[in-house]
Amino acid sequence: MILAAGLGTRLRPLTYVRPKALVPVSGTTVLRFWFEQLQAMSFGGVVVNAYHRPEQILAEIDSWQSAFPMEVRVEKELLGTGGGIRNMLDFCNGEPFVVVNGDIVCDAPLQKLAQRFLRLGEDLVLLLHDCPAFNNVAVDAGGQILGFGEEALSLARDRTDIRLQAFTGIHFIKPQVIQHLSVGRPHDIVAVYRQRIAEGRPPRALWSPGLFWREMGSIEAYWALHREFSSLPTGFLIPFQTGQPLWRDPTAVVNSDAELAGVVMVGARSRVMDSCRLEDVVLWDDVMVEPGTVLRNCVVADGVICSGYHEGQILVEETS
Template identity: 35%
Template sequence: MQAMVLAAGLGLRARPLSARRPKALFPVGHRPILDIILSQLRDADVEAVIINTHHLAPAIEEFLSGRDWGLKVEISYEPQILDTGGGIKKCASFLRGAPFLVVNSDVFHTFDLKGAYDHHLRSDNLATLLLYDHPPTNQVEVDEGGKIRRIGIKGERALTFTGIQVISPELLKMMPDGAFSIVEFYQLLIEQGAPIGGYMAEGYWRDIGSLPEYLALHRDVIERQLLPFEASPLHPEAQIEQGAKIEGAVWIGKGSLVSSGAYVRDSILWEGVRVEEGSVIEGCVVADGAVVRGVHRGEGIVPG
Protein backbone atom coordinates (compact mmCIF):
# COMPACT_ATOMS: atom_id res chain seq x y z
CA MET A 1 0.00 0.00 0.00
CA GLN A 2 1.13 3.55 -0.76
CA ALA A 3 0.18 6.90 0.73
CA MET A 4 0.64 10.61 0.34
CA VAL A 5 0.91 13.26 3.05
CA LEU A 6 -0.13 16.79 2.04
CA ALA A 7 2.39 19.12 3.70
CA ALA A 8 2.89 21.97 1.21
CA GLY A 9 0.38 24.42 2.69
CA LEU A 10 1.25 27.94 3.78
CA GLY A 11 -0.38 27.57 7.20
CA LEU A 12 -2.13 30.93 7.02
CA ARG A 13 -4.58 30.12 9.82
CA ALA A 14 -1.68 29.35 12.14
CA ARG A 15 0.35 32.53 11.58
CA PRO A 16 2.67 33.74 13.05
CA LEU A 17 3.61 30.28 14.36
CA SER A 18 3.67 28.71 10.90
CA ALA A 19 6.21 31.31 9.80
CA ARG A 20 8.62 29.53 12.17
CA ARG A 21 7.58 25.89 11.67
CA PRO A 22 5.56 24.27 8.89
CA LYS A 23 2.33 22.87 10.29
CA ALA A 24 3.55 19.33 9.56
CA LEU A 25 6.19 19.86 12.26
CA PHE A 26 3.92 21.38 14.93
CA PRO A 27 4.58 19.28 18.03
CA VAL A 28 1.86 17.10 19.53
CA GLY A 29 2.95 15.48 22.75
CA HIS A 30 6.47 16.87 22.04
CA ARG A 31 6.64 15.00 18.70
CA PRO A 32 6.08 16.61 15.28
CA ILE A 33 2.65 15.61 13.99
CA LEU A 34 4.30 14.34 10.79
CA ASP A 35 6.16 11.82 12.95
CA ILE A 36 2.83 10.59 14.34
CA ILE A 37 1.24 10.45 10.87
CA LEU A 38 4.08 8.38 9.40
CA SER A 39 3.89 5.96 12.33
CA GLN A 40 0.13 5.59 11.82
CA LEU A 41 0.62 4.90 8.12
CA ARG A 42 3.23 2.25 8.87
CA ASP A 43 0.88 0.60 11.36
CA ALA A 44 -1.81 0.56 8.63
CA ASP A 45 0.53 -1.56 6.43
CA VAL A 46 1.60 1.31 4.19
CA GLU A 47 4.98 0.56 2.64
CA ALA A 48 5.81 3.76 0.76
CA VAL A 49 4.89 7.42 1.35
CA ILE A 50 5.38 10.58 -0.67
CA ILE A 51 5.18 13.98 1.04
CA ASN A 52 4.61 17.17 -0.93
CA THR A 53 6.39 20.31 0.31
CA HIS A 54 6.55 24.01 -0.48
CA HIS A 55 6.40 26.34 2.54
CA LEU A 56 9.53 25.89 4.70
CA ALA A 57 10.37 22.77 2.69
CA PRO A 58 13.99 22.55 3.98
CA ALA A 59 12.72 22.15 7.55
CA ILE A 60 10.63 19.12 6.55
CA GLU A 61 13.50 17.65 4.54
CA GLU A 62 15.85 18.07 7.50
CA PHE A 63 13.36 16.38 9.82
CA LEU A 64 12.97 13.41 7.49
CA SER A 65 16.68 12.91 6.87
CA GLY A 66 18.31 10.18 8.91
CA ARG A 67 15.06 8.85 10.38
CA ASP A 68 13.51 5.46 9.73
CA TRP A 69 9.81 4.67 10.13
CA GLY A 70 10.04 1.33 8.37
CA LEU A 71 8.70 3.04 5.24
CA LYS A 72 10.08 4.24 1.96
CA VAL A 73 9.70 8.03 2.13
CA GLU A 74 10.02 10.40 -0.84
CA ILE A 75 9.52 14.15 -1.21
CA SER A 76 7.66 16.00 -3.97
CA TYR A 77 8.80 19.62 -3.84
CA GLU A 78 6.49 22.22 -5.40
CA PRO A 79 8.30 25.42 -6.48
CA GLN A 80 4.83 26.89 -6.98
CA ILE A 81 2.13 25.55 -4.70
CA LEU A 82 -0.34 23.30 -6.52
CA ASP A 83 -3.18 23.12 -3.97
CA THR A 84 -4.47 19.75 -2.76
CA GLY A 85 -5.52 18.32 -6.11
CA GLY A 86 -2.54 19.51 -8.10
CA GLY A 87 -0.18 18.18 -5.47
CA ILE A 88 -1.71 14.72 -5.77
CA LYS A 89 -1.66 14.78 -9.58
CA LYS A 90 2.04 15.74 -9.56
CA CYS A 91 2.77 12.49 -7.68
CA ALA A 92 0.84 10.27 -10.14
CA SER A 93 3.91 8.31 -11.21
CA PHE A 94 4.60 7.38 -7.58
CA LEU A 95 0.97 6.56 -6.69
CA ARG A 96 -0.21 4.64 -9.76
CA GLY A 97 -1.00 0.93 -9.67
CA ALA A 98 -3.32 0.54 -6.68
CA PRO A 99 -5.60 2.61 -4.44
CA PHE A 100 -3.66 4.86 -2.08
CA LEU A 101 -4.25 6.85 1.09
CA VAL A 102 -3.96 10.65 1.26
CA VAL A 103 -3.65 12.38 4.65
CA ASN A 104 -3.52 16.08 5.47
CA SER A 105 -0.54 16.91 7.67
CA ASP A 106 -2.54 19.16 10.00
CA VAL A 107 -5.05 16.63 11.34
CA PHE A 108 -4.75 14.44 14.42
CA HIS A 109 -6.87 11.30 14.55
CA THR A 110 -7.18 7.82 16.02
CA PHE A 111 -8.94 6.22 13.02
CA ASP A 112 -8.51 2.70 11.66
CA LEU A 113 -6.87 3.57 8.35
CA LYS A 114 -6.58 -0.04 7.25
CA GLY A 115 -10.32 -0.51 7.82
CA ALA A 116 -11.08 2.54 5.70
CA TYR A 117 -8.78 1.28 2.94
CA ASP A 118 -10.42 -2.14 2.93
CA HIS A 119 -13.85 -0.50 2.76
CA HIS A 120 -12.74 1.37 -0.35
CA LEU A 121 -11.53 -1.84 -1.98
CA ARG A 122 -14.98 -3.39 -1.48
CA SER A 123 -16.73 -0.40 -3.08
CA ASP A 124 -16.97 0.97 -6.60
CA ASN A 125 -15.80 4.40 -5.44
CA LEU A 126 -13.25 6.40 -7.37
CA ALA A 127 -12.48 8.03 -4.04
CA THR A 128 -13.62 7.40 -0.50
CA LEU A 129 -13.54 10.35 1.91
CA LEU A 130 -13.24 9.63 5.62
CA LEU A 131 -16.05 11.54 7.32
CA TYR A 132 -16.64 12.51 10.94
CA ASP A 133 -19.49 14.11 12.83
CA HIS A 134 -18.13 17.53 13.84
CA PRO A 135 -21.12 19.92 13.73
CA PRO A 136 -19.19 23.19 13.32
CA THR A 137 -17.74 21.97 10.00
CA ASN A 138 -20.29 19.39 8.76
CA GLN A 139 -20.70 20.19 5.04
CA VAL A 140 -20.61 16.84 3.22
CA GLU A 141 -24.04 15.34 2.45
CA VAL A 142 -24.17 11.56 2.12
CA ASP A 143 -27.04 9.41 0.85
CA GLU A 144 -28.27 6.21 2.47
CA GLY A 145 -26.00 4.14 0.26
CA GLY A 146 -22.87 5.93 1.43
CA LYS A 147 -22.36 8.01 -1.73
CA ILE A 148 -21.59 11.70 -1.40
CA ARG A 149 -24.33 13.89 -2.89
CA ARG A 150 -23.00 17.39 -2.25
CA ILE A 151 -20.03 19.14 -0.65
CA GLY A 152 -20.20 22.58 0.93
CA ILE A 153 -23.82 22.62 2.10
CA LYS A 154 -24.93 21.93 5.66
CA GLY A 155 -27.86 19.56 6.14
CA GLU A 156 -29.33 16.87 8.35
CA ARG A 157 -27.14 14.15 6.82
CA ALA A 158 -24.03 16.34 6.57
CA LEU A 159 -20.67 15.31 7.99
CA THR A 160 -17.13 16.71 8.01
CA PHE A 161 -14.46 15.68 5.51
CA THR A 162 -11.48 14.87 7.71
CA GLY A 163 -8.75 15.51 5.17
CA ILE A 164 -8.12 11.76 4.91
CA GLN A 165 -9.13 9.82 1.80
CA VAL A 166 -8.54 6.73 -0.29
CA ILE A 167 -8.17 7.29 -4.03
CA SER A 168 -8.25 4.78 -6.87
CA PRO A 169 -5.50 5.28 -9.47
CA GLU A 170 -8.09 5.66 -12.25
CA LEU A 171 -8.94 9.05 -10.77
CA LEU A 172 -5.42 10.34 -11.46
CA LYS A 173 -6.06 10.10 -15.20
CA MET A 174 -9.16 12.28 -14.81
CA MET A 175 -7.41 15.07 -12.93
CA PRO A 176 -6.42 18.28 -14.74
CA ASP A 177 -2.86 19.57 -14.74
CA GLY A 178 -1.80 22.55 -12.66
CA ALA A 179 -3.13 23.82 -9.35
CA PHE A 180 -6.64 22.86 -8.24
CA SER A 181 -8.62 21.94 -5.14
CA ILE A 182 -9.35 18.25 -4.72
CA VAL A 183 -12.65 19.08 -2.96
CA GLU A 184 -13.85 21.25 -5.86
CA PHE A 185 -12.79 18.50 -8.26
CA TYR A 186 -14.87 15.97 -6.30
CA GLN A 187 -17.90 18.24 -6.42
CA LEU A 188 -17.59 18.45 -10.19
CA LEU A 189 -17.35 14.66 -10.48
CA ILE A 190 -20.36 14.17 -8.21
CA GLU A 191 -22.43 16.47 -10.41
CA GLN A 192 -21.44 14.28 -13.37
CA GLY A 193 -22.59 11.14 -11.53
CA ALA A 194 -19.18 9.71 -10.63
CA PRO A 195 -19.04 7.43 -7.55
CA ILE A 196 -17.42 9.41 -4.74
CA GLY A 197 -18.14 7.74 -1.42
CA GLY A 198 -17.98 8.48 2.26
CA TYR A 199 -16.71 6.32 5.11
CA MET A 200 -17.90 7.11 8.63
CA ALA A 201 -14.71 7.05 10.69
CA GLU A 202 -14.79 6.11 14.36
CA GLY A 203 -12.47 7.49 16.98
CA TYR A 204 -11.12 10.97 17.63
CA TRP A 205 -10.35 13.69 15.07
CA ARG A 206 -9.32 17.33 15.15
CA ASP A 207 -8.01 19.76 12.54
CA ILE A 208 -5.12 21.56 14.27
CA GLY A 209 -4.57 24.19 11.58
CA SER A 210 -5.64 27.07 13.84
CA LEU A 211 -4.41 28.13 17.28
CA PRO A 212 -7.70 27.44 19.13
CA GLU A 213 -7.99 23.93 17.65
CA TYR A 214 -4.32 23.18 18.34
CA LEU A 215 -4.79 24.17 21.98
CA ALA A 216 -8.02 22.16 22.20
CA LEU A 217 -6.22 19.04 20.98
CA HIS A 218 -3.63 19.31 23.74
CA ARG A 219 -6.38 19.66 26.33
CA ASP A 220 -8.10 16.57 24.93
CA VAL A 221 -4.81 14.64 24.84
CA ILE A 222 -4.48 15.11 28.60
CA GLU A 223 -8.13 14.44 29.45
CA ARG A 224 -8.66 11.49 27.08
CA GLN A 225 -5.16 9.99 26.84
CA LEU A 226 -5.20 10.01 23.04
CA LEU A 227 -1.52 9.66 22.21
CA PRO A 228 -0.25 6.29 20.93
CA PHE A 229 2.92 6.79 23.00
CA GLU A 230 3.86 7.95 26.50
CA ALA A 231 4.31 11.70 26.90
CA SER A 232 4.26 13.96 29.93
CA PRO A 233 3.05 17.54 29.47
CA LEU A 234 6.30 18.62 31.10
CA HIS A 235 9.23 17.52 28.95
CA PRO A 236 12.01 15.82 30.99
CA GLU A 237 14.41 18.56 29.91
CA ALA A 238 12.08 21.47 30.75
CA GLN A 239 12.14 23.37 34.03
CA ILE A 240 9.54 25.06 36.21
CA GLU A 241 11.13 27.18 38.91
CA GLN A 242 9.76 27.21 42.42
CA GLY A 243 7.18 29.98 42.71
CA ALA A 244 5.89 29.65 39.16
CA LYS A 245 2.20 28.78 38.80
CA ILE A 246 0.90 26.36 36.17
CA GLU A 247 -2.83 25.75 35.67
CA GLY A 248 -4.96 23.86 33.16
CA ALA A 249 -3.66 22.06 30.08
CA VAL A 250 -0.07 23.25 29.79
CA TRP A 251 2.61 21.58 27.66
CA ILE A 252 6.20 22.70 28.18
CA GLY A 253 8.77 21.59 25.61
CA LYS A 254 12.40 20.57 25.71
CA GLY A 255 14.78 23.17 27.13
CA SER A 256 12.02 25.60 28.13
CA LEU A 257 12.00 27.48 31.43
CA VAL A 258 9.13 29.00 33.40
CA SER A 259 10.64 31.43 35.87
CA SER A 260 9.62 32.00 39.45
CA GLY A 261 6.62 34.30 39.71
CA ALA A 262 5.37 33.54 36.19
CA TYR A 263 1.83 32.29 35.53
CA VAL A 264 0.97 29.93 32.67
CA ARG A 265 -2.50 28.56 31.95
CA ASP A 266 -3.87 26.44 29.07
CA SER A 267 -0.86 27.07 26.83
CA ILE A 268 1.80 25.29 24.80
CA LEU A 269 5.47 26.18 24.99
CA TRP A 270 7.62 24.71 22.23
CA GLU A 271 11.37 24.17 22.64
CA GLY A 272 13.80 26.59 24.24
CA VAL A 273 11.16 29.03 25.48
CA ARG A 274 11.87 31.30 28.44
CA VAL A 275 8.98 32.80 30.41
CA GLU A 276 10.33 35.68 32.47
CA GLU A 277 9.48 36.39 36.10
CA GLY A 278 6.08 38.03 36.53
CA SER A 279 4.85 37.17 33.04
CA VAL A 280 1.32 35.92 32.40
CA ILE A 281 0.45 33.53 29.55
CA GLU A 282 -3.11 32.29 29.01
CA GLY A 283 -4.37 30.39 25.98
CA CYS A 284 -1.17 30.94 24.01
CA VAL A 285 1.23 28.93 21.87
CA VAL A 286 4.85 30.02 22.18
CA ALA A 287 7.27 29.21 19.35
CA ASP A 288 10.80 27.85 19.70
CA GLY A 289 13.29 30.20 21.33
CA ALA A 290 10.85 32.94 22.32
CA VAL A 291 11.46 35.00 25.45
CA VAL A 292 8.14 36.01 26.99
CA ARG A 293 7.65 39.14 29.05
CA GLY A 294 4.44 40.81 30.16
CA VAL A 295 0.82 39.65 29.77
CA HIS A 296 -0.32 37.58 26.79
CA ARG A 297 -3.73 36.03 26.18
CA GLY A 298 -4.90 34.06 23.14
CA GLU A 299 -1.78 34.70 21.09
CA GLY A 300 0.75 32.91 18.99
CA ILE A 301 4.07 34.21 20.30
CA VAL A 302 7.27 34.11 18.26
CA PRO A 303 10.79 35.44 18.93
CA GLY A 304 11.47 39.10 18.23
Protein backbone atom coordinates (compact mmCIF):
# COMPACT_ATOMS: atom_id res chain seq x y z
CA MET A 1 0.00 0.00 0.00
CA ILE A 2 1.26 3.48 -0.92
CA LEU A 3 -0.24 6.34 1.10
CA ALA A 4 -0.73 9.21 -1.34
CA ALA A 5 -3.92 10.94 -0.18
CA GLY A 6 -2.41 13.75 1.89
CA LEU A 7 -2.93 17.42 1.08
CA GLY A 8 0.80 18.20 1.09
CA THR A 9 0.28 21.48 2.92
CA ARG A 10 3.99 22.02 3.63
CA LEU A 11 4.73 21.75 -0.10
CA ARG A 12 2.24 24.44 -1.09
CA PRO A 13 1.90 26.11 -3.53
CA LEU A 14 3.43 23.19 -5.48
CA THR A 15 0.71 20.83 -4.26
CA TYR A 16 -1.98 23.16 -5.55
CA VAL A 17 -0.79 21.93 -8.95
CA ARG A 18 -0.05 18.25 -8.27
CA PRO A 19 -0.55 15.80 -5.41
CA LYS A 20 2.62 15.36 -3.40
CA ALA A 21 3.38 11.87 -4.70
CA LEU A 22 3.43 13.24 -8.28
CA VAL A 23 5.62 16.29 -7.66
CA PRO A 24 8.59 15.97 -10.06
CA VAL A 25 11.88 15.03 -8.42
CA SER A 26 15.06 14.61 -10.46
CA GLY A 27 13.34 13.32 -13.57
CA THR A 28 10.59 11.21 -12.02
CA THR A 29 8.13 11.20 -9.08
CA VAL A 30 8.08 9.48 -5.70
CA LEU A 31 5.03 7.48 -6.77
CA ARG A 32 6.83 6.24 -9.89
CA PHE A 33 9.90 5.40 -7.81
CA TRP A 34 7.91 3.20 -5.44
CA PHE A 35 5.99 1.58 -8.29
CA GLU A 36 9.25 0.53 -9.95
CA GLN A 37 10.79 -0.59 -6.66
CA LEU A 38 7.82 -2.75 -5.71
CA GLN A 39 7.50 -4.22 -9.19
CA ALA A 40 11.20 -5.17 -9.19
CA MET A 41 10.78 -6.84 -5.78
CA SER A 42 7.97 -9.10 -7.06
CA PHE A 43 5.25 -8.01 -4.65
CA GLY A 44 1.82 -9.42 -5.41
CA GLY A 45 0.14 -6.08 -6.09
CA VAL A 46 -0.01 -2.41 -5.18
CA VAL A 47 -2.92 -0.27 -4.00
CA VAL A 48 -2.67 3.51 -3.72
CA ASN A 49 -5.05 5.82 -1.89
CA ALA A 50 -5.88 9.25 -3.30
CA TYR A 51 -7.86 12.27 -2.19
CA HIS A 52 -6.18 15.49 -3.33
CA ARG A 53 -6.31 15.78 -7.14
CA PRO A 54 -7.10 12.07 -7.49
CA GLU A 55 -7.68 12.34 -11.23
CA GLN A 56 -3.96 12.93 -11.71
CA ILE A 57 -3.00 9.80 -9.78
CA LEU A 58 -5.62 7.77 -11.66
CA ALA A 59 -4.37 9.00 -15.04
CA GLU A 60 -0.72 8.48 -14.13
CA ILE A 61 -1.16 4.91 -12.95
CA ASP A 62 -3.43 4.11 -15.88
CA SER A 63 -0.57 5.07 -18.22
CA TRP A 64 1.87 2.61 -16.65
CA GLN A 65 2.44 -0.97 -17.72
CA SER A 66 2.24 -3.08 -14.60
CA ALA A 67 3.28 -6.70 -14.15
CA PHE A 68 1.01 -7.02 -11.11
CA PRO A 69 -2.46 -5.88 -10.00
CA MET A 70 -2.55 -2.17 -9.27
CA GLU A 71 -5.49 -0.17 -7.99
CA VAL A 72 -6.30 3.36 -6.82
CA ARG A 73 -8.76 3.90 -3.97
CA VAL A 74 -10.19 7.42 -4.13
CA GLU A 75 -11.37 8.70 -0.76
CA LYS A 76 -14.54 10.83 -0.71
CA GLU A 77 -13.31 12.38 2.51
CA LEU A 78 -9.77 12.38 3.85
CA LEU A 79 -9.53 9.21 5.94
CA GLY A 80 -6.14 9.76 7.54
CA THR A 81 -3.41 7.15 7.70
CA GLY A 82 -5.40 4.54 9.61
CA GLY A 83 -8.62 5.06 7.69
CA GLY A 84 -6.78 4.97 4.38
CA ILE A 85 -5.11 1.67 5.21
CA ARG A 86 -8.40 0.19 6.48
CA ASN A 87 -10.15 1.27 3.29
CA MET A 88 -7.65 -0.72 1.20
CA LEU A 89 -7.58 -3.82 3.40
CA ASP A 90 -9.73 -6.02 1.16
CA PHE A 91 -7.15 -5.64 -1.64
CA CYS A 92 -4.79 -7.88 0.38
CA ASN A 93 -7.20 -10.82 0.70
CA GLY A 94 -6.28 -11.44 4.31
CA GLU A 95 -2.54 -11.53 3.64
CA PRO A 96 0.13 -9.49 5.47
CA PHE A 97 1.11 -6.30 3.69
CA VAL A 98 3.61 -3.45 3.57
CA VAL A 99 2.61 0.21 3.82
CA VAL A 100 4.85 2.97 2.46
CA ASN A 101 4.31 6.69 3.02
CA GLY A 102 4.13 8.44 -0.35
CA ASP A 103 6.49 11.28 0.58
CA ILE A 104 9.63 9.32 1.41
CA VAL A 105 12.52 8.00 -0.66
CA CYS A 106 14.72 5.17 0.57
CA ASP A 107 16.60 2.08 -0.55
CA ALA A 108 15.05 -0.33 1.95
CA PRO A 109 15.05 -3.94 0.64
CA LEU A 110 11.34 -4.32 1.30
CA GLN A 111 11.03 -7.91 0.16
CA LYS A 112 13.81 -9.08 2.48
CA LEU A 113 12.42 -7.00 5.32
CA ALA A 114 8.96 -8.47 4.72
CA GLN A 115 10.44 -11.95 5.01
CA ARG A 116 12.08 -10.98 8.30
CA PHE A 117 8.73 -9.62 9.49
CA LEU A 118 7.04 -12.94 8.75
CA ARG A 119 9.78 -14.91 10.49
CA LEU A 120 9.38 -12.78 13.61
CA GLY A 121 5.77 -13.93 13.93
CA GLU A 122 4.65 -10.44 14.99
CA ASP A 123 1.42 -8.72 13.91
CA LEU A 124 3.01 -5.30 13.52
CA VAL A 125 6.57 -4.21 12.75
CA LEU A 126 7.81 -0.69 11.94
CA LEU A 127 11.05 0.08 10.12
CA LEU A 128 13.09 2.53 12.17
CA HIS A 129 16.43 4.27 11.70
CA ASP A 130 18.64 6.78 13.45
CA CYS A 131 17.91 10.26 12.10
CA PRO A 132 18.44 12.90 14.83
CA ALA A 133 16.11 15.46 13.24
CA PHE A 134 13.21 12.98 13.44
CA ASN A 135 14.12 10.75 16.42
CA ASN A 136 10.86 10.65 18.40
CA VAL A 137 10.06 6.94 18.70
CA ALA A 138 10.96 5.17 21.97
CA VAL A 139 12.45 1.67 21.64
CA ASP A 140 13.51 -0.56 24.51
CA ALA A 141 16.45 -2.96 24.59
CA GLY A 142 14.24 -5.79 23.31
CA GLY A 143 13.14 -3.88 20.23
CA GLN A 144 9.67 -3.05 21.50
CA ILE A 145 8.26 0.34 20.50
CA LEU A 146 6.86 1.99 23.62
CA GLY A 147 5.98 5.53 22.59
CA PHE A 148 5.72 8.20 19.91
CA GLY A 149 6.30 11.94 20.09
CA GLU A 150 6.16 13.57 23.51
CA GLU A 151 5.62 10.34 25.43
CA ALA A 152 8.68 8.88 23.70
CA LEU A 153 10.82 11.85 24.73
CA SER A 154 9.54 11.53 28.30
CA LEU A 155 10.36 7.80 28.39
CA ALA A 156 13.87 8.47 27.12
CA ARG A 157 14.43 10.98 29.93
CA ASP A 158 13.18 8.59 32.60
CA ARG A 159 14.59 5.24 31.48
CA THR A 160 18.17 4.35 30.62
CA ASP A 161 17.09 1.34 28.53
CA ILE A 162 15.17 3.52 26.06
CA ARG A 163 16.69 4.92 22.90
CA LEU A 164 15.09 7.30 20.45
CA GLN A 165 14.81 6.41 16.78
CA ALA A 166 12.97 7.79 13.75
CA PHE A 167 10.09 6.12 11.95
CA THR A 168 10.79 5.65 8.24
CA GLY A 169 7.14 5.64 7.20
CA ILE A 170 7.32 1.92 6.33
CA HIS A 171 4.94 -0.42 8.17
CA PHE A 172 4.65 -4.23 8.04
CA ILE A 173 1.15 -5.21 9.12
CA LYS A 174 -1.10 -8.23 9.49
CA PRO A 175 -4.78 -7.52 8.78
CA GLN A 176 -5.96 -8.17 12.35
CA VAL A 177 -4.14 -5.03 13.51
CA ILE A 178 -6.65 -2.76 11.79
CA GLN A 179 -9.56 -5.08 11.04
CA HIS A 180 -11.52 -3.60 13.96
CA LEU A 181 -11.52 -0.07 12.50
CA SER A 182 -14.73 1.08 10.84
CA VAL A 183 -14.51 1.33 7.06
CA GLY A 184 -14.89 4.75 5.46
CA ARG A 185 -14.20 6.68 8.67
CA PRO A 186 -11.09 8.76 9.48
CA HIS A 187 -8.53 7.08 11.72
CA ASP A 188 -4.99 7.90 12.80
CA ILE A 189 -2.70 4.88 12.52
CA VAL A 190 -0.41 6.14 15.29
CA ALA A 191 -3.44 6.20 17.61
CA VAL A 192 -3.95 2.52 16.77
CA TYR A 193 -0.32 1.81 17.61
CA ARG A 194 -0.57 3.73 20.88
CA GLN A 195 -3.62 1.70 21.84
CA ARG A 196 -1.70 -1.51 21.24
CA ILE A 197 1.10 -0.23 23.46
CA ALA A 198 -1.45 0.53 26.21
CA GLU A 199 -2.82 -3.02 25.86
CA GLY A 200 0.64 -4.56 26.20
CA ARG A 201 0.91 -5.48 22.51
CA PRO A 202 3.49 -2.97 21.28
CA PRO A 203 4.81 -2.83 17.73
CA ARG A 204 8.24 -4.32 17.14
CA ALA A 205 11.10 -2.36 15.61
CA LEU A 206 13.06 -3.46 12.56
CA TRP A 207 16.23 -1.92 11.16
CA SER A 208 18.06 -2.00 7.83
CA PRO A 209 21.76 -1.18 8.29
CA GLY A 210 23.13 1.57 6.06
CA LEU A 211 19.66 2.72 5.04
CA PHE A 212 19.44 5.71 2.69
CA TRP A 213 16.28 7.63 3.64
CA ARG A 214 15.00 11.08 2.78
CA GLU A 215 11.62 12.79 3.19
CA MET A 216 10.03 15.26 0.83
CA GLY A 217 7.48 16.92 3.06
CA SER A 218 8.56 20.55 2.70
CA ILE A 219 9.94 23.00 0.15
CA GLU A 220 13.30 22.93 1.93
CA ALA A 221 13.42 19.12 1.80
CA TYR A 222 12.38 19.20 -1.87
CA TRP A 223 15.32 21.42 -2.77
CA ALA A 224 17.73 19.47 -0.58
CA LEU A 225 16.75 16.26 -2.37
CA HIS A 226 17.58 17.74 -5.78
CA ARG A 227 20.94 19.01 -4.59
CA GLU A 228 21.83 15.70 -2.99
CA PHE A 229 20.72 13.60 -5.95
CA SER A 230 22.88 15.69 -8.28
CA SER A 231 25.98 14.72 -6.30
CA LEU A 232 25.22 11.02 -5.76
CA PRO A 233 26.64 8.34 -8.08
CA THR A 234 24.85 7.81 -11.39
CA GLY A 235 22.19 5.13 -11.06
CA PHE A 236 22.25 5.30 -7.26
CA LEU A 237 18.46 5.18 -6.90
CA ILE A 238 16.72 4.36 -10.18
CA PRO A 239 14.64 5.93 -11.74
CA PHE A 240 15.84 9.20 -10.14
CA GLN A 241 18.41 11.05 -12.24
CA THR A 242 21.45 11.07 -9.97
CA GLY A 243 25.03 12.14 -10.56
CA GLN A 244 24.21 15.00 -12.92
CA PRO A 245 23.44 18.57 -11.88
CA LEU A 246 21.98 19.38 -15.30
CA TRP A 247 19.18 17.22 -16.68
CA ARG A 248 16.47 17.72 -19.25
CA ASP A 249 13.69 15.50 -20.45
CA PRO A 250 14.20 14.23 -24.02
CA THR A 251 11.15 16.22 -25.13
CA ALA A 252 12.42 19.50 -23.65
CA VAL A 253 14.14 22.19 -25.73
CA VAL A 254 16.95 24.36 -24.36
CA ASN A 255 18.32 27.05 -26.67
CA SER A 256 22.03 26.68 -27.35
CA ASP A 257 22.91 30.10 -25.93
CA ALA A 258 20.91 29.65 -22.71
CA GLU A 259 23.15 29.50 -19.65
CA LEU A 260 22.49 26.80 -17.06
CA ALA A 261 24.34 26.70 -13.74
CA GLY A 262 24.07 24.83 -10.45
CA VAL A 263 21.32 22.20 -10.31
CA VAL A 264 18.87 22.58 -13.20
CA MET A 265 16.08 20.15 -14.13
CA VAL A 266 13.99 20.76 -17.26
CA GLY A 267 10.76 18.78 -17.50
CA ALA A 268 8.84 17.30 -20.40
CA ARG A 269 7.97 19.62 -23.30
CA SER A 270 9.42 22.64 -21.51
CA ARG A 271 11.25 25.28 -23.54
CA VAL A 272 14.11 27.53 -22.49
CA MET A 273 14.57 30.26 -25.09
CA ASP A 274 17.60 32.29 -26.12
CA SER A 275 19.66 34.48 -23.77
CA CYS A 276 18.16 32.92 -20.63
CA ARG A 277 20.11 32.21 -17.45
CA LEU A 278 18.93 29.49 -15.06
CA GLU A 279 20.76 28.83 -11.81
CA ASP A 280 19.44 26.22 -9.36
CA VAL A 281 16.08 25.87 -11.06
CA VAL A 282 13.52 23.08 -11.40
CA LEU A 283 11.16 23.39 -14.35
CA TRP A 284 8.19 21.06 -14.35
CA ASP A 285 6.36 20.06 -17.54
CA ASP A 286 5.17 22.39 -20.34
CA VAL A 287 6.99 25.44 -18.99
CA MET A 288 7.94 28.30 -21.33
CA VAL A 289 10.93 30.42 -20.31
CA GLU A 290 10.85 33.43 -22.59
CA PRO A 291 13.95 35.04 -24.13
CA GLY A 292 16.22 36.89 -21.71
CA THR A 293 14.61 35.48 -18.57
CA VAL A 294 16.78 35.06 -15.47
CA LEU A 295 15.76 32.48 -12.85
CA ARG A 296 17.70 31.81 -9.65
CA ASN A 297 16.67 29.37 -6.92
CA CYS A 298 13.23 28.89 -8.43
CA VAL A 299 10.73 26.09 -8.95
CA VAL A 300 8.41 26.62 -11.92
CA ALA A 301 5.29 24.44 -11.99
CA ASP A 302 3.44 22.94 -14.94
CA GLY A 303 2.38 25.22 -17.77
CA VAL A 304 3.85 28.48 -16.47
CA ILE A 305 5.08 31.09 -18.96
CA CYS A 306 7.79 33.12 -17.26
CA SER A 307 9.78 36.18 -18.21
CA GLY A 308 11.89 38.82 -16.49
CA TYR A 309 13.92 38.24 -13.32
CA HIS A 310 12.89 35.87 -10.53
CA GLU A 311 14.91 34.78 -7.51
CA GLY A 312 13.90 32.49 -4.65
CA GLN A 313 10.37 32.05 -5.97
CA ILE A 314 7.90 29.26 -6.63
CA LEU A 315 6.00 30.07 -9.79
CA VAL A 316 2.61 28.47 -10.43
CA GLU A 317 -0.18 29.37 -12.82
CA GLU A 318 -2.57 31.88 -11.29
CA THR A 319 -5.54 29.66 -12.13
CA SER A 320 -4.11 26.68 -10.17
